[in-house]
Amino acid sequence: MNTPIAAFSTVSASQDLLPREVDVAIIGGGLMGCACAYYLSKAGAKVLVLDKSIIAGQQSSRAWGFVRQQSRDEAEVPLMQASIEIWRSLEHELQTDLGWRNDGCLFVAGNEAERDGYESWLTVARSFSVDTVMLSPREVAKKLPGYAVPQLGGLFTASDGQAEPTLVARAFAMRARELGAHIVEQCGAKGIDVAAGQVVGVETERGYVKAKTVVCAAGVTTFRLLKMLGISLPQQLVRGTVARTTPGPMLSGISTIANGVGFRQRIDGSFNIADDAHVDVDMTLGHLRALHWYAPSLWVHRKSFRFNLNGACLTDLRQRLPWSEATRLGAGIHLRNPLTHPNDKGLGMAMRALKAAFPGQVNTHIADRWAGGIDVLPDGIPVIDAQASPRGLAVATGFCGHGFAMGPIVGKTLANWIDSGDPGLDMRQLRLSRFAEGDVKPPSSLF
Numbered sequence: 001m002n003t004p005i006a007a008f009s010t011v012s013a014s015q016d017l018l019p020r021e022v023d024v025a026i027i028g029g030g031l032m033g034c035a036c037a038y039y040l041s042k043a044g045a046k047v048l049v050l051d052k053s054i055i056a057g058q059q060s061s062r063a064w065g066f067v068r069q070q071s072r073d074e075a076e077v078p079l080m081q082a083s084i085e086i087w088r089s090l091e092h093e094l095q096t097d098l099g100w101r102n103d104g105c106l107f108v109a110g111n112e113a114e115r116d117g118y119e120s121w122l123t124v125a126r127s128f129s130v131d132t133v134m135l136s137p138r139e140v141a142k143k144l145p146g147y148a149v150p151q152l153g154g155l156f157t158a159s160d161g162q163a164e165p166t167l168v169a170r171a172f173a174m175r176a177r178e179l180g181a182h183i184v185e186q187c188g189a190k191g192i193d194v195a196a197g198q199v200v201g202v203e204t205e206r207g208y209v210k211a212k213t214v215v216c217a218a219g220v221t222t223f224r225l226l227k228m229l230g231i232s233l234p235q236q237l238v239r240g241t242v243a244r245t246t247p248g249p250m251l252s253g254i255s256t257i258a259n260g261v262g263f264r265q266r267i268d269g270s271f272n273i274a275d276d277a278h279v280d281v282d283m284t285l286g287h288l289r290a291l292h293w294y295a296p297s298l299w300v301h302r303k304s305f306r307f308n309l310n311g312a313c314l315t316d317l318r319q320r321l322p323w324s325e326a327t328r329l330g331a332g333i334h335l336r337n338p339l340t341h342p343n344d345k346g347l348g349m350a351m352r353a354l355k356a357a358f359p360g361q362v363n364t365h366i367a368d369r370w371a372g373g374i375d376v377l378p379d380g381i382p383v384i385d386a387q388a389s390p391r392g393l394a395v396a397t398g399f400c401g402h403g404f405a406m407g408p409i410v411g412k413t414l415a416n417w418i419d420s421g422d423p424g425l426d427m428r429q430l431r432l433s434r435f436a437e438g439d440v441k442p443p444s445s446l447f
């Protein structure tokens with residue numbers, strides 16, 4: 001399987017028994033599902049997490065690992081501020097190493113347009129009292145000793161940080177299980193059962209489980225499960241690529257974007273690197289769905305996407321045939337382990353950009369590489385909603401390539417909301433119904 005992690009279950013997945021009834025069934029064992037399971041279990045709820053594959057096998061283990069408030073849409077900033085508070089003590093809370101480093105986040109401006117773009121976010125920072133500042137070129141040079149590319153300063157947030165995606169969702173799952181949650185891998189949800197406008201259960205590959213609340217946190221499959229309930233979600237798929245290098249001398253603990261490369265360095269000196277500015281769009285018939293939602297902003301953001309006409313189109317056509325895996329598993333599950341190939345050309349460029357930025361200092365090479373399907377929504381912000389219709393449906397999806405940082409607060413907010421009816425934060429802008437209502441803003445960024 002093309003994932004940076006292995007199965008979570010210590011017992012054979014096929015032996016895991018499903019409970020007949022739970023308070024909350026969670027579809028999707030990514031970071032959102034696992035964090036929600038932890039906080040709900042802590043509050044005393046009986047919880048089931050279902051994953052059609054393995055815990056955190058998709059986006060949640062494949063992220064760069066940036067934990068940032070800066071440059072976010074205003075709708076996400078209060079959540080991210082609250083998330084940072086959780087991150088600071090999360091290793092203590094979950095009693096395990098999460099690779100958390102609270103060394104800040106820096107976007108270095110290579111030209112005036114970048115500098116102006118970064119600077120414009122300071123208005124948002126001030127209105128929410130985020131500690132973001134614009135650094136002068138001299139201050140950037142101090143933060144990144146040896147950085148050799150001409151630069152015009154940078155956007156810096158000292159309270160931001162980084163963590164290790166391969167560890168976090170699994171740690172939440174582990175602790176949730178200790179608190180009594182049922183965590184079941186290789187068991188997909190085929191559909192959500194509703195009677196008289198109220199969620200009553202979930203149909204799984206291993207039978208039916210009664211539940212008055214179902215959290216749909218199924219990443220890129222979420223729109224398929226919602227469609228069965230008559231809910232249209234214009235969710236789409238792009239592909240991001242990341243590499244881990246061999247350890248090198250310590251340059252900086254800051255999560256950085258500079259010279260076209262996104263990088264963060266771990267304590268052991270290894271980097272996660274990625275081509276900062278691009279994701280791949282492997283064109284399929286599926287990309288025609290909901291196209292009208294994206295068409296206006298695709299032109300504005302066209303430089304961010306590499307549109308590919310490749311094998312994905314053929315695979316998509318094959319999966320529409322009656323004997324395909326997708327047809328056999330049904331729309332709710334679709335594919336168990338969607339294949340995502342890393343973009344080696346993009347990684348080569350990223351590696352060269354990093355070496356050019358720190359001449360003679362980065363003597364590492366790529367040790368591991370992977371790609372991940374990123375679920376996007378047309379306004380560039382997620383759906384986080386526990387008051388969706390039908391009653392008892394909660395949704396957390398569409399994190400547009402920046403949900404890893406939000407995972408802890410998304411889990412906590414959903415758990416509070418389900419448990420007490422109060423999310424504790426204003427969640428209106430992230431409601432599911434905004435698409436049906438046509439109340440959708442243009443995105444500041446699509447991923």
Ligand SMILES: Cc1cc2nc3c(=O)[nH]c(=O)nc-3n(C[C@H](O)[C@H](O)[C@H](O)COP(=O)(O)OP(=O)(O)OC[C@H]3O[C@@H](n4cnc5c(N)ncnc54)[C@H](O)[C@@H]3O)c2cc1C
Pocket residue numbers: 027028029030031032033050051052053054055056057058059060061062063064065066067068187188189190217218219220221222225239240241242332333371372373374396397398399400401402403404405406
């Ligand atoms: C390459 C890349 C780089 C990124 N970098 C960053 C970053 O630096 N910082 C940041 O904040 N964010 C980043 N992100 C985004 C972040 O990883 C995601 O937003 C976040 O992990 C989404 O979590 P999730 O739980 O919603 O989805 P996922 O992790 O995709 O989990 C969904 C789960 O649902 C399961 N599932 C699907 N359908 C069913 C079904 N029918 N039944 C049961 N289970 C089902 C899947 O198997 C999967 O395990 C990045 C993402 C990628 C791919």
